[in-house]
Amino acid sequence: GAVVSQHPSRVICKSGTSVKIECRSLDFQATTMFWYRQFPKKSLMLMATSNEGSKATYEQGVEKDKFLINHASLTLSTLTVTSAHPEDSSFYICSARGLGLAGGQGTQYFGPGTRLLVL
Amino acid sequence: QKEVEQDPGPLSVPEGAIVSLNCTYSNSAFQYFMWYRQYSRKGPELLMYTYSSGNKEDGRFTAQVDKSSKYISLFIRDSQPSDSATYLCAMSALGGSQGNLIFGKGTKLSVKP
Numbered sequence: 001g002a003v004v005s006q007h008p009s010r011v012i013c014k015s016g017t018s019v020k021i022e023c024r025s026l027d028f029q030a031t032t033m034f035w036y037r038q039f040p041k042k043s044l045m046l047m048a049t050s051n052e053g054s055k056a057t058y059e060q061g062v063e064k065d066k067f068l069i070n071h072a073s074l075t076l077s078t079l080t081v082t083s084a085h086p087e088d089s090s091f092y093i094c095s096a097r098g099l100g101l102a103g104g105q106g107t108q109y110f111g112p113g114t115r116l117l118v119l
Numbered sequence: 120q121k122e123v124e125q126d127p128g129p130l131s132v133p134e135g136a137i138v139s140l141n142c143t144y145s146n147s148a149f150q151y152f153m154w155y156r157q158y159s160r161k162g163p164e165l166l167m168y169t170y171s172s173g174n175k176e177d178g179r180f181t182a183q184v185d186k187s188s189k190y191i192s193l194f195i196r197d198s199q200p201s202d203s204a205t206y207l208c209a210m211s212a213l214g215g216s217q218g219n220l221i222f223g224k225g226t227k228l229s230v231k232p
Contacts, residue, residue, distance in 0.1 A: 002165075004162075006162075034219075043207070043222065043223075043224040043225055044163070044207070044222055046219075049219065091160070093162045093163070095162075095163075102165075102168070106151050106211045106213070106219075106220065107151075107153060107165060107168055108165075108209075108220055109165060110155070110162035110163045110164070110165075111162050112161055112162045113160070113161060113162045115160070
């Protein structure tokens with residue numbers, strides 16, 4: 001149980017284009033979803049937290065107009081990187097937490113990540 | 120002082136060794152403690168979770184929490200090359216929707232055959 005998927009797993013795009021990444025909880029309802037960014041050999045950096053049906057809460061320094069987050073249902077959240085530039089190239093990972101899962105309500109379950117390369 | 124401190128390593132051990140991974144923290148309100156394992160280019164995977172103080176064992180893995188010292192540990196017995204990964208500790212003060220996890224930076228472990 002508690003499986004989180006992400007799509008796509010890898011994406012290469014041209015500078016200036018927008019890229020959408022999907023995060024789905026496959027076997028549970030995710031009350032909260034999180035989006036992280038991770039640079040090579042660096043730790044996870046929380047970008048934003050989203051609750052279903054509400055606006056996302058962004059961490060300090062994260063541009064909400066550049067990283068659009070939509071959490072339209074209890075099983076789906078999307079991250080759109082708008083007007084992507086090479087410095088946005090990174091590993092983006094989502095996680096989700098929900099009710100009735102092993103480890104309690106605070107435990108987060110992670111997706112496999114999406115590797116974004118902006119040329 | 121950072122809320123959660125974790126030695127980044129790298130830590131290199133021979134196959135079969137006992138591995139000890141540790142985190143210290145400053146917030147005495149933390150009650151929920153987790154360990155995640157992250158392989159290269161993959162998302163973190165939940166390994167162990169504990170509530171409050173005490174030990175928890177699962178196969179070759181043992182998690183310990185010492186709240187009086189604000190110190191948590193993960194022990195890996197009979198380590199295998201497949202255990203080579205980055206291990207992240209995580210903790211929160213409250214459960215449910217009020218408890219966002221605070222992560223350590225991760226310790227990179229390499230188990231040599």
